[in-house]
Amino acid sequence: MKKPIKSFRDYVETLDRYGDLFTVDQETDWNLEMGAMIRYAYELPSPAPLFTKVKDSAPGFRVLGAPVGISPDKRHPYLRIALSLGLPAHSTLSELVEEWSYLPDAEPIPPRVTADAPCKANKLFGEEIDLTRLPVPYIHVGDGGRYLNTYGVMIVRSPDGSWVNWSITRVMLHDERTMAGVIVPTQHLGMIYEQWKEIGQPMPYALCLGADPGIAMIAGYPLPDGTSEAELLGGWYGEPVEVVRCETNDLKVPATSEIVIEGVVSLQETVPEGPMGEYAGYTWVGHRKPVPCFKVTAMTHRDDPIMPVVAAGVPPEENHTNWGVAIAASIRHELRKRRLPVTACLIPFESAVHWLVVTVNSHAEEAAEMTGDSLARQIGEAVFSSRGGSYIPKVIVVNDDIDPGSIEQVVWALATRSHPDKALLFPGQKVLPLVAYLDAHEKEAGTTTKVVYNCLSSDEWPKDYRPLEASFAGYPDELREQVRERFKSCGFTGERG
Numbered sequence: 001m002k003k004p005i006k007s008f009r010d011y012v013e014t015l016d017r018y019g020d021l022f023t024v025d026q027e028t029d030w031n032l033e034m035g036a037m038i039r040y041a042y043e044l045p046s047p048a049p050l051f052t053k054v055k056d057s058a059p060g061f062r063v064l065g066a067p068v069g070i071s072p073d074k075r076h077p078y079l080r081i082a083l084s085l086g087l088p089a090h091s092t093l094s095e096l097v098e099e100w101s102y103l104p105d106a107e108p109i110p111p112r113v114t115a116d117a118p119c120k121a122n123k124l125f126g127e128e129i130d131l132t133r134l135p136v137p138y139i140h141v142g143d144g145g146r147y148l149n150t151y152g153v154m155i156v157r158s159p160d161g162s163w164v165n166w167s168i169t170r171v172m173l174h175d176e177r178t179m180a181g182v183i184v185p186t187q188h189l190g191m192i193y194e195q196w197k198e199i200g201q202p203m204p205y206a207l208c209l210g211a212d213p214g215i216a217m218i219a220g221y222p223l224p225d226g227t228s229e230a231e232l233l234g235g236w237y238g239e240p241v242e243v244v245r246c247e248t249n250d251l252k253v254p255a256t257s258e259i260v261i262e263g264v265v266s267l268q269e270t271v272p273e274g275p276m277g278e279y280a281g282y283t284w285v286g287h288r289k290p291v292p293c294f295k296v297t298a299m300t301h302r303d304d305p306i307m308p309v310v311a312a313g314v315p316p317e318e319n320h321t322n323w324g325v326a327i328a329a330s331i332r333h334e335l336r337k338r339r340l341p342v343t344a345c346l347i348p349f350e351s352a353v354h355w356l357v358v359t360v361n362s363h364a365e366e367a368a369e370m371t372g373d374s375l376a377r378q379i380g381e382a383v384f385s386s387r388g389g390s391y392i393p394k395v396i397v398v399n400d401d402i403d404p405g406s407i408e409q410v411v412w413a414l415a416t417r418s419h420p421d422k423a424l425l426f427p428g429q430k431v432l433p434l435v436a437y438l439d440a441h442e443k444e445a446g447t448t449t450k451v452v453y454n455c456l457s458s459d460e461w462p463k464d465y466r467p468l469e470a471s472f473a474g475y476p477d478e479l480r481e482q483v484r485e486r487f488k489s490c491g492f493t494g495e496r497g
Contacts, residue, residue, distance in 0.1 A: 002085075002086040002087060002236070002237070002238070003086050004085075004086035004212075004214050004236075004237045005083060005084075005086065005212065005213055005214070006212055006242075006256065007118075007212055007256035008064075008210040008211060008212060008213065008256065008257075008258055008306060008308070009210075009256070009258070009302070009306065011067075011083065011084070011212075011213045012050065012064055012306060014083055015047070015048055015079075015080070015083070018071075018073070018076070018079060018083075018089070019047065019073070020047045020048060020071050020072075020073065020079055020080065021047050021048050021050055022046070022047045022048075022049055022050070023049075023050045023052060024037070024049050024050065024051045024052065025052050025053065026053065027053045027054070027055055028051045028053065028054055028055065029054075029055045030054055030055055030056065030057070030135060030136060030137045030138060030146065031055075031137075031138045032138055032139075032140075032141065034051060034054065034063065034065070034135075034137045034139075034309070035137050035138065035139035035140055035311045037049055037051075037065065038065035038066050038139075038309060038310075038311040039311045039313060041065060041066045041069060042066055042069050042070070042311070042316065042317050043314075044072065045066075045069060045070045045071065045072050046072055047071070047072065048064055048065060048066045048067060048069060048080070049064075049065045049066065050062060050063070050064050050065075050306070051063040051064075051065065051135065054135035056132075056133075057133060057134060057135040058133040058134070060303065060304040060305070061133075061134060061135050061304075061305055061307065062135070062304065062305070062306045062307070063135045063137070063306070063307050063308075063309050064210075064306050064307070064308050064309070065308075065309050065310075065311070066310070066311075066317070066318075067080065067151055067213075067216075067308040067309075067310070067318065068080045068081055068084055068151075068213075068216075068217075068318045068321045068322050069316065069317060069318070069321065070316050070321070070349075075090065076089045076090055078091060078092070078093055078096060078321075080321070081093075081096055081217075081321050081322075081325060082096060083213065084213035084214060084216065084217045084322075085099070085100060085213075085214065085217055086214060086236075086237070087099055092405060093325075093346065093405045094344050094346055094403075094404060094405050096325060097325055097328045097329050097332060097344070097345060097346055098329075098332065098344065100217075100221075100325060100326065100329035101328075101329040101330070101332035101333045101336070101345075102333070103218070103221060103232065103236055103329065103333075104223065104224075104232070104330070104333050105333075106232055106235030106236045107235045108228065108231035108232050108234065108235050109231060109234030109235050109237075109238075109239065109240050110230075110231050110234065110240060111230045111231065111234060111240050111241045111242065111243045111252065112240035112241070112242050112243070113243055113244065113245070113252060114242050114243070114244050114255050115244075116244070117242070117244040117255035117256065117257075118255065118256055118257075118302045119208075119244065119253065119254075119255065119256065119257040119258070119259070119260050119300050119301060119302055120244065120300050121300075121301065121302050121303050122300060122301050122302070122303065123247060123298070123299075123300050124298065124299045124300070125247070125248070125297070125298050126297075127177075129176065129177050129296055129298070129299050130176045130177075131148065131173055131175075131176055131177065131179070131261075131296065131299075132173065132175070132176055134148065134259070134307065135307060136148045136173050137309055137311075139276075139277060139309075139311050139312075140276070140277035140283050140311070140313065141283070142275060142277070142283040142285045143275065143276050143277060143283065144172065144272070144273065144274045144275050144276065144288050145172045145173060145174075145180070145273075146172065146173045147170060147171065147172050147173070147276060148171050148172065148173045148179060148207075148209075149168075149169070149170060149171035149179075149207055149209065150170060150308070150309055150310040150311075150312065151168065151216060151308040151309065151310045151318055152168070152171075152207050152208055152209040152210070152211070152216075152259075152307075152308065153166050153167070153168060153207070153208045153211045153215055153216060153219045153254075154166070154167050154168065154169050154171075154181075154189060154205060154206075154207055154208075154219075155205065155206040155207075155208065155251055155252075155253060156189060156192050156193070156203055156204070156205050156251075157192070157204075157250075157251060158192050158195050159195050159196055159199055159201070162226070163192065163225075163226050163228070164228055164229075164230065164251075164252075165188045165189065165192055165229070166215065166218065166219045166229040166230065167187070167188055167189050167219050167220075167229075168216065168219045168220055168322075168323075169181060169182055169183070169184075169187075169189055170182050170276060171207065171294065172273050172274070172276070174271045174293070177295065177296045178271065178293055178294065178295055178296065179207075179261075179271075179293075179294040179296065180271045180272065180273035180291050180292075180293070180294070181205075181265065181273075181291060181292060181294045182273060182274075182291055183265075183291065183292055184432075184433075186390075186430070186446065188225065191225065193265065193292070196265075196267070197267055200267065201267075202264035202265055202266055202267055202295075203264060203265040203267075204246075204249035204250065204251055204262075204263075204264050204265075205249075205251070205262070205263060205264065205265055205294065206246050206249070206251045206253045206260055206261070206262050207260070207261040207262075207294075208253050208254055208257040208259070208260050209257070209258055209259040209260075209261070209305075209307045209308065210257060210258025210259060210305060210306050210307055210308055211254045211256070211257050211258075212241070212254055212256060214233055214236065214237065215229075215233060215241070215254055216308075216322065217322055217326065218232065218233045218236070218326075220322040220323040220326045221326040221329070221330060222326065222327060222330045222386075222387040222388040222390075222391070223330070223387075224387065230243065241254060242254070242255040242256070243255055246260070246262045246298070247262060247297075247298040247300060248262050248263070248297040248298045249262055249263075249264070249297075257302075258301060258302050258305040258306050258307060259299065259300075259301040259302075259305050259307060260299065260300045260301065261296055261298075261299050262296070262297050262298040262299070262300075263294055263295045263296040263297045263298070264294075264295055264297065265292050265293070265294050265295075266292055266293040266294075266295060267292075269292075269293040269295075270290035270291060270292060270293055271290065271291065271293045272288050272289070272290055272291075273288065273289065273290070273291040274287050274288050274289060275287040275288060276312070277311070277312050277313045278312055278313070278319075278434055279312050279313075279315075279317070279319030279320065279323070279352055279353060279434065280352045280353075280354070280434065280435065280436035281313050281314040281315070281352055281436070282313075282436060283313075314352075315349045315350055315351075315352050316349035316350075319352075319353065320347070320349040320352065320353060321349065323353065324347040324349065324353045325347070326388075327347060327353065327356075327388040327391055327392065328345045328346050328347045328356065328388075329345075330386065330387065330388035331345050331356065331358075331383055331386055331388045331389055331392075332344070332345040334382060334383075334386040334388070334389075335358070335379065335382055335383075338382050340375075340378060340379060340382065341360055341361045341362075341364035341375070342358055342359065342360060342361075342379070343359045343360065343361050343400045344357075344358070344359045344400070344404050345357070345358050345359075345404075346404035346405060347392075348404070348407050348410060350407050351394075352436070353391060353392070354392070354393055354394055354435065354436070355392075355394050355395075355396055355410075356383065356389075356392045356394070356395045356396070357395075357396045357398065357402075357404040357410055358379055358383070358395060358396070358397050358398070358404075359398055359399065359400040359402060359404050360375065360379075360397060360398070360399055360400060360456060361400055362399045362400070362456065372454055372456030373422065373424075373454060375397070375456065376397045376424060376452050376454035376456060377424055377452070379395065379397055379452065380395055380397075380424055380426055380450075380452035381426075383395055383452075384426055384429050384450055390429075390430045390431065390432065391431075391432050392450075393429075393431060393435050393448065393450050393451070394450065394451050394452075394453070395450075395451070395452045395453070396410065396413070396414055396418075396452075396453045396455060397452060397453065397454055397455060397456060398410070398413045398417070398455040398456070399455075399456060401469070402455075413455045414453060414455060417455035417456070418453040418454060418455045419454075422454050423451055423452070423453055423454070424451065424452040424454060425449055425450075425451055426449065426450045426451070426452070427449045428447055428449070429447060429448060429449065429450045430446060430447055431446060431447060431448045431450070432446075433446055435448070
C-alpha cells in the first residue's frame with residue numbers, strides 16, 4: 001500500500017525519524033566543501049547531510065545533500081527511494097523497480113489548483129532577486145561554475161497549452177538574475193523549447209527547488225511524449241497533486257515547493273555552461289559551450305527553505321537511484337506489454353546507468369519456443385526502440401536463477417555465460433551524448449553501436465552436459481537448513497544464500 005509523502009519538508013522530517021539525516025550546523029563553504037561533504041556521504045554511505053548555515057547565503061536558507069542516496073541502514077539501504085515513491089521502507093531494489101514499472105498504467109488525475117500555498121510566503125521581483133544569495137554550491141573540482149539546480153524540477157508547457165512537462169535538468173548560476181540551462185533537443189524540454197522557437201516567443205519556465213519527493217521521482221521517468229507528469233502522479237497517489245499559479249507567467253507549480261524561480265528562456269541570448277561532474281563518474285574538463293539564457297522574473301519561497309543538492313559522479317547517487325530505477329521500470333513496462341518472458345529489469349548502480357540486466361523465465365512457454373539467441377535479440381530490439389532504452393548502451397540477458405540486484409551474481413554470469421562470438425550488436429542506435437565512452441563523432445551524432453550480452457544457457461549444449469551451479473544454493477534444502485543452524489550455534493548468522 002502506498003503512503004506518499006506530500007512535501008519535501010515532510011520528507012526531510014521523515015528521514016530524521018528514520019535516523020537517516022544528520023544536521024551540519026557549523027558554517028559550510030559553498031566553494032567545494034559542501035560538494036566534498038555530499039560526495040563523502042554517498043561513498044561511506046552516511047545519513048543525508050542537512051546544511052543549516054552556508055557561507056555567503058541568506059540567513060535561513062538550508063541545503064539537503066544526497067536527497068535520494070543510499071542509506072547506511074543495512075536493513076533498509078533503499079529507504080530514500082522507497083519513501084520518495086510512497087512504498088514500504090524495507091522494499092528491495094527489484095521490488096521498487098517492479099512497482100514503479102506500473103506507473104504508466106495509473107489512471108491520470110488532474111492536479112488541483114489552490115489559491116494560496118506555502119511557497120508564496122516570500123515573494124521577490126525584478127532587482128529584489130539575487131540568486132547569488134542562495135546556497136548554490138561549486139560542487140566538483142573542474143566544474144564550470146556553481147550549479148543552482150541538480151535535483152529541482154523544471155516546468156514548461158507547449159505554446160498551445162496541451163502539454164505540460166516536469167523534468168530534471170542541470171542549471172548553472174550565471175549572475176544575480178540569469179541562469180544557464182542545458183536543453184537537449186531529443187528530450188521533452190528540448191522538444192517544447194523548439195515549439196516556442198517556431199512561433200518566435202521566449203519559453204516561460206518555472207524551476208521548483210525542493211518539490212514533493214514523488215514529483216522529483218516522476219520527473220526522472222522516461223514517459224511518452226505529451227504525457228502529463230502531474231496527472232500521472234495524481235493517479236499514482238490516488239488523489240490530485242496540489243498546484244498554485246506562478247506570479248509572472250501562466251504556469252502552475254507544486255504548492256509545497258520550497259523555492260520557485262520563474263522566468264523565460266531566451267531564443268537568441270546564450271551564456272556559457274559546463275563542464276559539470278556527471279553521472280558516468282567523470283568531469284570532462286574543457287567541455288564548455290553556449291546554452292540558452294534563463295532570465296528570472298520572480299522568486300517565491302517558504303520560510304527557512306530547504307534546497308536539494310546532488311553531487312553527481314561515481315555511483316551511487318540520484319542519477320542512478322532516481323533516474324536508473326525509473327529507466328529500468330519504464331523498460332520493464334515495455335517488455336511486459338510485448339509479452340516477452342521477462343521476470344525483472346534492473347540497472348546495477350555500479351554500472352552508472354550503462355548496463356541494464358534483464359532476467360528471463362527460461363521455463364515459460366514463450367521462452368521454450370525460441371532459441372536463446374532469438375530471445376536475446378527480441379529483448380534487445382524492444383529495449384533499444386523504447387524511450388527508456390535510448391539511454392542504455394549495454395544489455396545483459398540472463399536466466400532468472402541470477403539475482404539482478406546482486407552485482408556479484410551479474411558479474412559472474414557475464415563472465416562465465418556470455419560467449420564473445422555471440423554478443424549481439426545493434427549499430428546506429430540513438431544514445432544520450434553523456435554516455436562516457438562515446439567519441440566526439442558519436443556525441444555529435446547522438447548515435448552509437450549498442451550491445452546485448454546473451455548470457456542464456458547455450459542452445460548447443462547436450463541435455464546431459466548442462467552444468468549445475470556449484471554454490472551453497474545447490475545443496476538440498478534440508479541440508480542447507482541444518483548447516484545454517486550449525487553456523488548460528490557458532491555465532492555466525494549472516495549469509496547470502
